[in-house]
Amino acid sequence: MTERRGNGEVKLGREWILFGKAPGLKTQDLINFSRSTPYGVQVLAGIGIGASFFDETLLTNNLPASYLKVNKEITDILPIGVPVAVRSSAKDEGGGTGVYYSGFIVPTGNAQIDKTNLEKEEKAVYASYFTDEAKAYRQGADASGMAVLIQPVIGDTYDDYFMPAFSGVMTMIDGKPTLRLVIGLGTKAVDMDEAIVLSNNQISVDEIAERLDSLKQADAINLLSGEVEKTIITNQTRERVLNQISKLKLLIDAYNNNPQPYYWEFAVDESSEFPYIVQSAPEHQKDIKLEFDQPEGAIIYEGEDTVNTGVKRGRGIIIIGAQGGFSGDELNILKAINEQNQDFLLVLPDTVFTRAGGRDQLINLSHFSNASGVVEIQIPKTSQAIGVPVTIDHTHKRGGAHFSELCKKKDILFLGVQPEEAYGDVKQLGEATERIGHGSSFYDIDYKMTNTPDGGRVEILGSQRLREYTVSQLNEWSDEIYHLASSLTDGGDKKDAKIGRAFFTVLYDCIVEAWTRGKWDLVNFDPFKFIEKSTKEDIPNLIKQIQISRKNLWMLDSYADYEQAKEWGVEEDYFLDKYLQKAVSLLEEKLKT
Known part of the structure; x- marks a missing residue:
């Protein structure tokens, strides 16, 4: 030191x-x-x-x-x-x-x-x-x-930067010692970033020496600004670091000889004889004797990169980026979904774990704390133009230590897969139950996830539950009706104002009530949730306002699109009218009970 x-x-x-x-x-x-x-x-x-x-x-x-x-x-x-x-x-x-x-x-x-x-x-x-x-x-x-x-x-000075020669994490994952090692600050080891990752019998100084060239950058503290910055590992730096590699054998032996499994964060510098343990916590391992049963359904994901062993069953699969990309808004929606749903399966692209490509939001526990399992799609990504990674390569068990520890502590099964196609055999899921933003999807289907010490898989059980009306539809109708109702009530014409008030009633007492009361509760979503809240005293007026609105649906832009499609020979229903018609029918039934 x-x-x-x-x-x-x-x-x-x-x-x-x-x-x-x-x-x-x-x-x-x-x-x-x-x-x-x-x-x-x-x-x-x-x-x-x-x-x-x-x-x-x-x-x-x-x-x-x-x-x-x-x-x-x-x-x-x-x-x-x-x-x-x-x-x-x-x-x-x-x-x-x-x-x-x-x-x-x-x-x-x-x-x-x-x-x-x-x-x-x-x-x-x-x-x-x-x-x-x-x-x-x-x-x-x-x-x-x-x-x-x-x-x-812990560290030494490298020009205007300060960093350790080595740092990283030693931990136990499913009964196997696992090492995540980087040059420089341990921020790259605990986050979802590049690192040398070795497990069980792979962990040795010789194996580390062979893989050191794969590390191209190091996190270091700029002594002038005090900020953590990424720096290129120069030949001079690499030579200094290599001189400290023998100290890693002391670390590995100490971990293997310690009777109690621990989570260690460590750092190695030039002046100290022994590596430093900068964070330590006892690991509590569960029984990991588990093998695959005969499949109960169609297998859509298989892989060897696992955290936690066990069998989890649930309902609902959310795939982020299923349509070829995702936005920060979709991650915000995912957070809301996580608050409202339990025991779902979350499928993520590896790109959600890095700021590469200019992304300003990363995945964290608030996005998946209520999930039973998380599947990460791990695909090596290299820019053919300049030959450097455009995002983090999570193949070879490169998921971050913080993410792994969260899964362990919350008993969430994690499975990293590397399918031939970007999202595996998801065609078996069929059409999405709900679209989430522009690039993500929700599938209302039962699943079974099994993680053994040697690998994991996900099966889908039965067929997907499709629904008559979706959250996205209600959301679109809400926007359109609000703008029309506002223009009608603000125009000064009494007849228009009456129609506008009817549309506002449909908006707030029916659509918004159903949408917000079940907002992002994707499994239990009911587009007619407002029927439960409606009292027999209120129902006659509500039916009246719905009928006024139905007679004036022609004022909506979407109705004009519907009419134009009919002229071109497209035979389909105007779904908002069908929705309101069914709402009236359900309200009338409630009046009779």
Whole structure:
């Protein structure tokens, strides 16, 4: 570890300094592990700011005076010019999920600047406690709390950058040790980014040495800006890194000889004899003795890249990008779907896990916390024009460690597949039940997902349930009726205003009521949900308003399109009229009961 300047005899990274109560699981797990550290590795100690300060901050809506006093003590001992990590240490999250925020600062020696930068990162940690992803992780509960862990960044200087020679993750997936290794900061190892991924008997220094050339970039901290940036791994950097590769054998041996399975995040630098464990959490393994049964239905996905073993059954398959692409809006819709649905299967392209190509949104737990299984379509992507990847290659089990840990902790089956066709044998699913945005689809069909230690597969059971009217149709009708009703009521003509009010009744008491009450509850969606809410006192007037609207459907642009299609010989119904006609019939039936 690089020599650090501090206050007095305190050695940041070598001694634990704790403030307040309840240090959080990340800090406590490291402290516990330091008491029985196996030979070959060392624990990176740090400064713990207990969750008791988080509680005070919530009460005052600002960092309390006691917290500011602690920060002054901390900035006095921070190493000048050497990066420091400011990590979350929640009371409910231990080990590698990436749910909460962690960031970096580079102390300048200016007390005010360092204090401001530190407070900014601490507040970002606290703010991450309230994100959609964090709430999904806690299943909506807010009864825990957040502590902060401050650690020096392990590494060395490479021109204007600072980074470790190696970093990564050692963990246990379905009973098999798994290594994810990168050059530079571990951000590339824990996120869905390029890394050397080895499992079980593959894990060796020789195998690592053979694959090192596959790593082209490293994440490093720019010492001038304090920002994490991607840098090209030069020949000079690669030579320095190779000189540290023997230290990885110490790490591998320590992990294999440790009787308790652990999740480790580690870093290797030039000056330290042993690799540092910067995060450690005990792994709780479940029974993994499972083999495939005889198929019950048609197999649509098969692969060897799995996280978690078991059998899950559910209803509903959502395929993002099924029509050849997806948008950020579709990921927002997926988040809403996840809030309303349980036990669905989510199929994702590998591109949702990277910002490559200019995308500004990544997948996170709030998109899939209620899924029973996640299938990732893994396809090697190389630009033929310039010969470099245009996105992340997730083949060869390259999914990110944070994503894997989330699946493990939430007991979600994960399967990575590499089908000959982009989305596998999904033609067996037939026509989509619902379109989600422009490029994604929902299929209302039962499925069975099986993950064994050696591979996984997805079967569809029975046939798909198609529906008379869809969420998309109601959404389109809502927009069109709203614009027409607004123009009629604003025009000043009494007759038009009466028709406009009738359309507004259809819009809000029928269509919007059905759509919003079942919004994105795709499995249980009922386009006539409003019938339940309608009282016998209200039904006669509602029927009257629907009939007025039906007589004036000719005012809608879609009706003009329908009439034009008829002239061209296209024989089909005007579906909005059929929908309203059925609504009247159902309302009349309710009146008779």
